[in-house]
Amino acid sequence: MLRVLNAGFYSSIQDFGRPNFQEFGVPISGVMDRKAAAFANALLGNKANKAVLEMTMLGAKLQFEKATLIAIAGADMLPKLNDAPISINKAIFVNAGDVLSFGKLKQGFRTYLAVMGEFKTTSVLGSKSMFLGITDPCCIKKGDVLTYNSVSFSPNPSLASIKYNNDYLNQKIINVFKGPEFYLLSQQQKRQLLSQQFTVSKNNNRMAYQLVEIFENTIEPIITSPVLPGTVQLTPSGELIVLMRDCQTTGGYPRVLQLTGNAINILSQKFTGATFYFKFKA
């Protein structure tokens, strides 16, 4: 069992979500950065979509009550095991009683803790991803206890480390497709959208990232239509909103761009004040 001594800023259990219930109006949810979560799982020999603990901005303080193998990937929050620094992107053996904590956010915004096997939290509608109104609880709190299977052997040296490139955490290019309403923009607007620098506003969370820059909007609202994580909406007042993993299933704002899957991973590692450019996928 993993005892939560401190939950950090915002932590939740996530897997790859529930795409099968979109027709009932249920958000997909799931890890914000699939690349990092899949890598943490891979280091332990888990399948990519196994449930991990997603921690945002500030890491949690956690005590292991059974020995296991863990891996941390994504943002670097300077993790420590019993106050001694440990590496990210590496399988690490922990003993019963060990305490995992995190320091300052050094790079990225979301970090992932995987345990060998996965966290044994309740599955609702085919997924362990926590979401308000679907799972109870909807995030991790101090005093919670998360169960996992214990591992009784020492780490296998071959698992010790796999080469992994963390450069994407700082990547400033967000690759996109044309959104269904892109064609309604003027030539000038199209050029601006693909050349201007954009900034993440303070309104950024698992549902959506709103951008600071106001974009001239001459497009009428559309008949409510499907959206997906990565859809970039243009509101009547000219705000650009990038929908993220917990977004609604449908929307009525013009969809001017659509992020690639990997661009969603990259954006989810950015936070308030970060700047980037949209660029068409090569």
Place this chain on the structure above:
Amino acid sequence: MSYTLTYKQFNECAVLIEWPKLINEDILNDVLQFKAKIKASEMFEIVLIKHAYQSLLIQFKNNILNVESLITALKSIYQSEAEVMPFQNKIWKIPVCYDPCFGIDLKHVAIEKDLSVDEIIKKHSLVTYKVYFIGFLPGFLYLGGLDEALEIPRKGTPRLQIEKGSVAIGGNQTGIYPSNSPGGWNIIGQTPINFFNVNKSEPCFARAGDGIKFIPVSKKEFLDIKTLVEHDVYFIESEVIGA
């Protein structure tokens, strides 16, 4: 299957199909028929499929390598003669208490529309509404068919908390809030029925194409039904469309 459809690649593994920009039951039926045919064809590995008034989004398991050939395959499914009956649609009878203790905006609607409260209730409960799709919140039905005499703009400032089960009107739409949530629609009543239950494999009983008919009930009946719903022993009355 006679509409001119537009096919657009949405992302590396999804396609969006669009019908003419209109909201009507003929288009809805065509969308549902095409959706059912795609599911029945078993030609693709589909991760996610969802529709709205006049659009259908399909996300495939694998990345799209050749979008033209994919669209050709989809077009041939659309043109194929085989009619697929997706399911038998039902009309659900939903009890609603229009008592002013629930219908907190009834008076406002009555004044704005120059109708009596009784006339509003009669007009609202006379129609069988069509379920176009579920979206916005888990279990929120997009319903068509509101009497034009009841159309009223959303409130300037949305309420921060609207109680689960509230029945409301916003613009030319009517709907039921399936959970406590913020909202800007005018609230005219409340239903004790659950529109979303995570413990069921079909978390919402209603489906696109179904009908919804509101049945006015007293406060006493509302409370009785609520008790039954809470114990999961309330049976929602329904009839099969066309039966």
